[in-house]
Amino acid sequence: MTTTIPMSITVDGERHDLDVDPRTTLLDALRERLGITTTKKGCDHGQCGACTVLLDGRRVLSCLTLAVAKDGAHVVTADGLATDGELHPVTEAFLANDAYQCGYCTPGQICSAVGAIDEARRGMPSAVTADLAADVTLDRSEIAERMSGNLCRCAAYVNIVSAVEEAAHR
Amino acid sequence: MRPFTYARPDAAADAVATLAADPDARFLAGGTNLLDHLKLGVVEPTQLVDVTGITSTEITELDDGGLRIGAGVPNSDLAADPRVRERYPAVAAAILAGASGQLRNMASTGGNLLQRTRCAYFADPTTPCTKRDLSQGCSARGGWARYHAILGASEHCIATHPSDLAVALVALDAQVQVLGADGARTIPIAAFHRLPGDDPTRDTVLAHGDLVTAVDLPAPTxxxxxxxxxxxxxxxxxxxxxxxxxxxxxxxxxxxxxxxxxxxxxxxxxxxxxxxxxxxxxxxxxxxxxxxxxxxxxxxxxxxxxxxxxxxxxxxxxxxxxxxxxxxxxxxxx
Structure with a gap:
C-alpha cells in the first residue's frame, strides 16, 4: 500500500494539482497523469534524451526525475516553447533544416537545443571548448558535443547540427 | 519498482538522523544514478530522504585560498564557475568530459562522488555480483571485462569507479566534508573511496547515514x-x-x-x-x-x-x- 503525496506543477504555463505515488517519474506524471504526450519515453534510463524538458529553465531528463521532488516547479515541453501561435526559433530551424526523420526524438532534441543555446550564451564551456577561460562560440563541433545526450536512431544528426547552428546565430 | 516513502527534511542533521535510524533509507540528490538503479532493482530502499533543499549550492572562497564546493552544486555549475575554470582546469575538464548536458544539470557534486560502478553485471540483478550481494560470485571475471580494473582489484570484484570528477579531485588532494550521526568530519579524497578487498559492497569509507556536505579544493599551486x-x-x-x-x-x-x-x-x-x-x-x-x-x-x-x-x-x-x-x-x- 503506497501513500500518495499531493503536489502541484506548472507545465507549459498551466498549473496542475495532482496526487502522486512517490515512485512516479516526472515523465510518467506528464504522459500518464496529465496526458501531455509531447514529451517522449525512449530508454527510460537516462541514455537517449528523448524525455528532455526544461525544468525551471534548465534542460533535464524527466525519466530520471521524481515528480514528487519537483513540487511547485515550472516545466516547459517542446509544445510550450511556442508563444502566441508563433513557433520557437529552434522549432522553426528544425523545420527549415529537415532536422528529423521519424520525429520521435524531436521534442527532446528541441528542448535540449534550447537549453544548450542558453548555456552557451551564459558562457558555459563544453568538453571541446579549446580555452576553458575564454568565451564560447557555438560552432558545429561545439553543437555536436553539447547535443550528445540526445540520440536519433534515424541518424538525422547532420541536419540537427545545422538547425541548432542556424537557431543559435539568429 | 518497490514502494518507498518520500521525506524532505528542513535540515541536514534531520536528514542524517532519519537515515541513521532506517537502514533501508537512502538520500536523494540529483537522482541520475539512483533513479536508474531503482528501476533496475539494483537498490530497493523503503524510504527516500531528499537532500536537494538542504545541501549547499554555493561555491565559496576559503581563508586558505581554496574553494568550498557545496555538495548540492550541480556538475554543470561547477564546471562553468570562472574560478574553477581558471584555477583548477583539471576539475572543469573532468566534469565536462562526463555524461551529457542534461545529466550535468541534474547531478550534484556529492552524488558524483557516490555514483556506483557501471559494471554491466552490477546493473543486472539477474547475474551474480559480489558488489550487490557478498554471497554471490563475480560475473565479470571470465565475462565481459573490457571496462574493468587492472590495479588494486580483488578476487571478489574487478569493477572500476566511474566518476571523472573524483579522479581530478584525487590529483588535487581535495577534502570531503561529511556530516554523520556523531557530527562533522573531514576525509581526504584519497582516503574516501575504497579498494574492493573482502567487501566490494562498500565503495567508500562512509557509514550509512553519512551525508557529504561539501568538497574543499586546496589553494592552487x-x-x-x-x-x-x-x-x-x-x-x-x-x-x-x-x-x-x-x-x-x-x-x-x-x-x-x-x-x-x-x-x-x-x-x-x-x-x-x-x-x-x-x-x-x-x-x-x-x-x-x-x-x-x-x-x-x-x-x-x-x-x-x-x-x-x-x-x-x-x-x-x-x-x-x-x-x-x-x-x-x-x-x-x-
Missing amino acids: PAVANSTYRKVRDRASYAFALVSAAVALEVREGTVVDVRIALGGVAHKPWRATTAEAALRGRPATDDEFRAAIAAELEAAEPVESPLGGNAYKIPLVTGTVVSTLRGLAGGVA
Missing part, C-alpha cells in the same frame, strides 16, 4: 594551475572512460618540480599514481622519463583475461594517455 584531464573512450562523447588521467605539472628549467597523476578507469577507486610521481620529481621533463615513470606505476598491473574481452589493452592505453598529457602540460604536443 603552480602545478594545479597547469593541470588537465584526458579521457579515452569508445566514442567521442557521452561515454564512460576506458582510461583517463588527471595530471598537474610544474616544470622549471626542464626539470619536473611538482607532478600529480591520478588515473580513472583502472581501479575500484581513482588511482593516485604515487610511484610514477616519485619517479618523476626532480627528473628531466622528457618523454623517456614520462614513459619510465608510468611503466614503474603499472608494474603492479594485473590485467584480466577473458574470452569475452579482457583489458590488457589498458596498459599501453594508460601509458600513451599519461605520456602525451604530461608532454602537453610541459609545453609539447599532447
Whole structure:
C-alpha cells in the first residue's frame, strides 16, 4: 500500500494539482497523469534524451526525475516553447533544416537545443571548448558535443547540427 | 519498482538522523544514478530522504585560498564557475568530459562522488555480483571485462569507479566534508573511496547515514594551475572512460618540480599514481622519463583475461594517455 503525496506543477504555463505515488517519474506524471504526450519515453534510463524538458529553465531528463521532488516547479515541453501561435526559433530551424526523420526524438532534441543555446550564451564551456577561460562560440563541433545526450536512431544528426547552428546565430 | 516513502527534511542533521535510524533509507540528490538503479532493482530502499533543499549550492572562497564546493552544486555549475575554470582546469575538464548536458544539470557534486560502478553485471540483478550481494560470485571475471580494473582489484570484484570528477579531485588532494550521526568530519579524497578487498559492497569509507556536505579544493599551486584531464573512450562523447588521467605539472628549467597523476578507469577507486610521481620529481621533463615513470606505476598491473574481452589493452592505453598529457602540460604536443 503506497501513500500518495499531493503536489502541484506548472507545465507549459498551466498549473496542475495532482496526487502522486512517490515512485512516479516526472515523465510518467506528464504522459500518464496529465496526458501531455509531447514529451517522449525512449530508454527510460537516462541514455537517449528523448524525455528532455526544461525544468525551471534548465534542460533535464524527466525519466530520471521524481515528480514528487519537483513540487511547485515550472516545466516547459517542446509544445510550450511556442508563444502566441508563433513557433520557437529552434522549432522553426528544425523545420527549415529537415532536422528529423521519424520525429520521435524531436521534442527532446528541441528542448535540449534550447537549453544548450542558453548555456552557451551564459558562457558555459563544453568538453571541446579549446580555452576553458575564454568565451564560447557555438560552432558545429561545439553543437555536436553539447547535443550528445540526445540520440536519433534515424541518424538525422547532420541536419540537427545545422538547425541548432542556424537557431543559435539568429 | 518497490514502494518507498518520500521525506524532505528542513535540515541536514534531520536528514542524517532519519537515515541513521532506517537502514533501508537512502538520500536523494540529483537522482541520475539512483533513479536508474531503482528501476533496475539494483537498490530497493523503503524510504527516500531528499537532500536537494538542504545541501549547499554555493561555491565559496576559503581563508586558505581554496574553494568550498557545496555538495548540492550541480556538475554543470561547477564546471562553468570562472574560478574553477581558471584555477583548477583539471576539475572543469573532468566534469565536462562526463555524461551529457542534461545529466550535468541534474547531478550534484556529492552524488558524483557516490555514483556506483557501471559494471554491466552490477546493473543486472539477474547475474551474480559480489558488489550487490557478498554471497554471490563475480560475473565479470571470465565475462565481459573490457571496462574493468587492472590495479588494486580483488578476487571478489574487478569493477572500476566511474566518476571523472573524483579522479581530478584525487590529483588535487581535495577534502570531503561529511556530516554523520556523531557530527562533522573531514576525509581526504584519497582516503574516501575504497579498494574492493573482502567487501566490494562498500565503495567508500562512509557509514550509512553519512551525508557529504561539501568538497574543499586546496589553494592552487603552480602545478594545479597547469593541470588537465584526458579521457579515452569508445566514442567521442557521452561515454564512460576506458582510461583517463588527471595530471598537474610544474616544470622549471626542464626539470619536473611538482607532478600529480591520478588515473580513472583502472581501479575500484581513482588511482593516485604515487610511484610514477616519485619517479618523476626532480627528473628531466622528457618523454623517456614520462614513459619510465608510468611503466614503474603499472608494474603492479594485473590485467584480466577473458574470452569475452579482457583489458590488457589498458596498459599501453594508460601509458600513451599519461605520456602525451604530461608532454602537453610541459609545453609539447599532447
